[in-house]
Amino acid sequence: MNHDALVAVARAVFEAAGGTPIDPDYVLPADIPLELSGEAVRARLCVFTDNRGAEMAMRPDLTLPVAQREAARLEAARLEAARLEAARLEAGPSVKTYTYAARAFRLPAAQDDPFEFTQVGVERFGYAADPSADAELFALVHRAVEACGVSPKAIVTGDLAIFPACIDALDLPAVTTDLLKRAFRQEGGVRAVLDAASRPLEADILAAIEAPDTEAALNAVLAARDVPLVGARSLGEIASGLRARRAAIEAGGLPETARTALLALRDVDCPLVDAPATLSALAKAHALTGASSALEAFASRVEKILGLVPGARRTASFRAGFGRRFTYYDGFVFEVLAEGLAPTQPVAAGGRYDGLIAGLSGARVCATGIGGVVRPDRMARVWRTDA
Amino acid sequence: MSRLTFAIPSKGRLKEQTEAWLAGIGHPLRQIGGERGYTAEIDGLDAEVRLLSAREIAQGLIEGSLHFGVTGEDLLHDLAQDGPEDFQVLQRLGFGGADVVVAVPQAWFDVDTMSDLEAAGAAFRKSHGRRLRVATKYLRLTRRFFAQKSVGEYRLVESAGATEAAPSTGTADVIVDITTTGATLKANGLKVLDDGVILQSEAAITQSLRASFTAGARAVADTLVGAFSNSDHKF
Numbered sequence: 001m002n003h004d005a006l007v008a009v010a011r012a013v014f015e016a017a018g019g020t021p022i023d024p025d026y027v028l029p030a031d032i033p034l035e036l037s038g039e040a041v042r043a044r045l046c047v048f049t050d051n052r053g054a055e056m057a058m059r060p061d062l063t064l065p066v067a068q069r070e071a072a073r074l075e076a077a078r079l080e081a082a083r084l085e086a087a088r089l090e091a092g093p094s095v096k097t098y099t100y101a102a103r104a105f106r107l108p109a110a111q112d113d114p115f116e117f118t119q120v121g122v123e124r125f126g127y128a129a130d131p132s133a134d135a136e137l138f139a140l141v142h143r144a145v146e147a148c149g150v151s152p153k154a155i156v157t158g159d160l161a162i163f164p165a166c167i168d169a170l171d172l173p174a175v176t177t178d179l180l181k182r183a184f185r186q187e188g189g190v191r192a193v194l195d196a197a198s199r200p201l202e203a204d205i206l207a208a209i210e211a212p213d214t215e216a217a218l219n220a221v222l223a224a225r226d227v228p229l230v231g232a233r234s235l236g237e238i239a240s241g242l243r244a245r246r247a248a249i250e251a252g253g254l255p256e257t258a259r260t261a262l263l264a265l266r267d268v269d270c271p272l273v274d275a276p277a278t279l280s281a282l283a284k285a286h287a288l289t290g291a292s293s294a295l296e297a298f299a300s301r302v303e304k305i306l307g308l309v310p311g312a313r314r315t316a317s318f319r320a321g322f323g324r325r326f327t328y329y330d331g332f333v334f335e336v337l338a339e340g341l342a343p344t345q346p347v348a349a350g351g352r353y354d355g356l357i358a359g360l361s362g363a364r365v366c367a368t369g370i371g372g373v374v375r376p377d378r379m380a381r382v383w384r385t386d387a
Numbered sequence: 388m389s390r391l392t393f394a395i396p397s398k399g400r401l402k403e404q405t406e407a408w409l410a411g412i413g414h415p416l417r418q419i420g421g422e423r424g425y426t427a428e429i430d431g432l433d434a435e436v437r438l439l440s441a442r443e444i445a446q447g448l449i450e451g452s453l454h455f456g457v458t459g460e461d462l463l464h465d466l467a468q469d470g471p472e473d474f475q476v477l478q479r480l481g482f483g484g485a486d487v488v489v490a491v492p493q494a495w496f497d498v499d500t501m502s503d504l505e506a507a508g509a510a511f512r513k514s515h516g517r518r519l520r521v522a523t524k525y526l527r528l529t530r531r532f533f534a535q536k537s538v539g540e541y542r543l544v545e546s547a548g549a550t551e552a553a554p555s556t557g558t559a560d561v562i563v564d565i566t567t568t569g570a571t572l573k574a575n576g577l578k579v580l581d582d583g584v585i586l587q588s589e590a591a592i593t594q595s596l597r598a599s600f601t602a603g604a605r606a607v608a609d610t611l612v613g614a615f616s617n618s619d620h621k622f
Contacts, residue, residue: 035518038539039530179506188537193502199581205496218496227493228576231560232519233511241497241507362516 001383003118006148006376010120011101013144019097019122024065026103030055033064036359037327040187046105046115058105058116063328063353063371066098066123071357074365094367095126110344114377120144121350121373129354129368131297134332135304137350141372142309142336145348150338150379152347155315157272157334158322159301160185160351161294162279166265169283169290170258173251175244180262185324190262200249201242209246214239261286268320275318276302301332328356332370340385341378348374390435391604393611394447394456397425397438401590404482405457412614433607442466449473451597454604455611461487461565461588465528476591478615483590485565487525489532489583490572492554500581501536504561508540511560522546522559525585529563532585551575 001009015021030047034055046058059065077094101120108115122140127133145152167180183193201209204221211217215235222229229235264286270278276299283291306313316334323333331352338347350372358366395409395416396402406416409429416436418427427436434455439447445462447453451473460476467473491498498507508519522544523529529543544559551571553559565588566572569579592615600608 034542038518039541039543040534040539042543043530175506178509179502182505182509182539183502183537186537186539187534190537192535192537199499201496221496222494225493228555229492229494230554230576231492231495232515232557233492233495233507233560235494237507237510237514238495238497241495241503241510244506244510245497245503 001149001380003376003380006379006383007101007118007120009147010144010374010376011099013147014099014120014122014140017097017099017122017140019099019124022066022069022098022100023102024059024062024069026059026065026105027056028059028065028068030057032068032360033057033060033327036064036356040325041327044106044109046107060106061104062100062102062119062121062373063123063356066100066371067125067353067356067369068360070096070098070123070125070367070369071361071365074357074367075361078365095124097122097124110342113345117375117377119373120376121371123369123371125357125369126367127370129331129352129370131301131304133370134301134352135308137370137372138305138332138334139308141334141348141350141374142312144374145336145338145379148374148376148379150347150382152311152315152336153339154317154337155272155312155334156322156337157316157318157332158320158324159294159298159318159332160323160326160329161331162291162298163265163320163324165291165294166261166283166288169288170261171290172254172258173244173247175248176251176254184321185327187325189321189324190266194254194259194262201246205242206246209239209242257286261288265320268318270318271313272302272316272318273306273313278318323351326351328353328359330355334372338379338382340382345378346375347378347382348372389601389603390433391455391600391607391611392437392453392598393429393432393434394437394439394444394453394458395427396441396444396457398440401441401457401459401483402438404480404590408457408480408482414611414614432611433603434611448593448595449597451595451599453595454598454600454608455592455594457590457592459483459485459588460591461485461525461528461586463591463593464586464588465525468527473595473597475594475596477594477612479589479591481589483588485567485588486579486584487528487563487565487586487588488572488579489529489561489563489585490551490566490577490579491561493573493576493578498580501533501538501583504580505536505538505540508538512540518542519561520544520553520559521561521563522550522553523563524550525563528585532563536582551577 033041050056099122103116104119105116163184164181183190208217208221218235329351333351335346336348352370354368356369395405409416414429414431416427425438441458444456444458445466448456449467498504511519519541521541524546550562550564
């Protein structure tokens with residue numbers, strides 16, 4: 001099959017499962033991906049400047065503009081409900097499925113990567129975020145790949161909720177917990193945080209945060225040291241940063257047990273069918289009882305996936321660190337690989353992003369989200385290599 | 388590009404020091420068209436000498452439009468897309484030394500390390516609804532270093548000049564800039580983070596790994612490399 005035939009086949013699979021076809025805005029303010037995901041995404045973003053100097057970006061995928069459209073729709077609905085004072089309108093959950101076959105744009109990471117390509121996929125908002133929903137979405141994307149005549153060589157899966165759940169289970173000071181959770185999603189990983197040393201606070205500063213009026217005391221320290229207050233952070237923000245750091249120092253840094261637990265978790269890489277047992281053994285060995293509900297949800301999802309897609313027993317693996325760099329995903333994530341393509345060039349991918357709508361709307365509205373896409377351009381390459 | 392193209396800085400102390408270094412290894416520079424000319428010759432070398440800005444030289448070496456050049460390592464590391472795979476530093480020259488550093492307001496008593504900065508950035512985003520801004524002209528270097536250190540809570544603001552003033556004028560909160568003594572940073576109420584030295588840079592004679600060399604150009608290059616390898620002229 002050639003590219004256009006693959007687009008048609010994949011599209012038919014997604015549309016048959018239901019949903020509204022959509023082709024949202026091509027151009028977004030660059031602030032949307034950059035504020036949402038940070039500078040790390042800039043390396044792949046096609047950015048240009050408009051006539052007034054504002055940075056704009058070509059859509060790097062469909063998830064972002066579709067979710068933006070959905071966030072706007074939900075906000076409008078909320079305002080309308082408030083205007084009509086119709087509590088009844090808010091009673092039922094508002095669910096929505098969108099399907100698309102549309103162009104996306106990215107700066108190439110490898111020489112044979114194109115600047116623009118078609119993604120065929122689906123995004124679902126507002127449905128219950130449970131193991132069945134994850135498994136059904138996965139099965140749908142898997143079906144689209146198979147309908148395109150491509151047999152998955154390997155499927156890599158991850159779960160971005162497991163690492164945070166295990167960090168919570170370690171019972172560390174809040175500042176360390178937050179730091180580790182964010183570090184997990186950065187290129188340097190938790191290792192960079194585990195290896196970073198914190199130095200003690202100086203005596204005059206320590207005295208200032210113990211003073212009844214911390215801000216006044218910090219002001220006195222600034223004057224005594226002849227230091228100006230520049231930048232957008234206030235003394236109040238500096239004071240709460242100091243208190244958090246003092247709490248971390250008093251807790252005596254990261255205990256060795258926490259360190260070994262996190263490094264052991266980071267290294268988990270096994271067949272998906274074995275992953276529930278591997279993770280529960282690890283949780284038991286490192287006393288991570290607080291993570292049990294995340295692990296139960298995980299085990300239930302694996303069971304449902306293997307029920308719907310028996311072939312995944314052979315092809316799918318689980319990696320604890322997989323997907324940590326996928327910026328707005330926050331739960332189940334997967335990529336489907338095919339013969340002849342690099343591991344960085346999956347033919348299909350998807351996952352859960354329950355925090356995205358809240359992130360896009362400044363937390364004015366929220367809705368669960370899950371989606372997946374196939375890449376006909378890459379599947380066409382698989383077809384050409386086969387021929 | 389059949390002749391060896393060799394670029395040297397067109398003005399300032401970097402140019403003077405490069406000229407002195409060339410004279411020291413026995414190949415003095417003669418500028419054509421006086422002080423304002425942009426071409427020159429080097430005694431004893433059959434090379435096309437170009438006088439360019441340090442940034443243009445770094446760019447030319449990375450693209451392969453120049454064979455050799457004298458420029459700052461800071462610029463080479465920042466402009467190279469994939470890090471140091473496009474160029475090879477043949478010799479650091481002992482002048483033009485400066486550190487590329489991450490600096491924050493001295494008043495940020497709670498921020499001494501990159502990981503403190505990440506924590507402050509996350510709290511800032513929660514209370515201000517936007518990310519902390521980092522002003523710099525070293526966009527790639529900053530992005531790579533912050534990623535290595537697992538710092539993601541920031542936005543880059545490209546700075547054309549006077550980067551150290553960005554926090555006091557309110558265009559950014561943090562800077563990544565070059566410093567020699569730290570005096571300018573201090574005068575602007577800033578401090579370098581404990582683990583915030585990104586690169587210790589010097590002027591360096593550098594070879595492009597992208598440019599193709601003819602046999603003639605290669606021979607001239609070997610003469611030049613021979614001259615400075617055998618010389619113990621140091622600054």
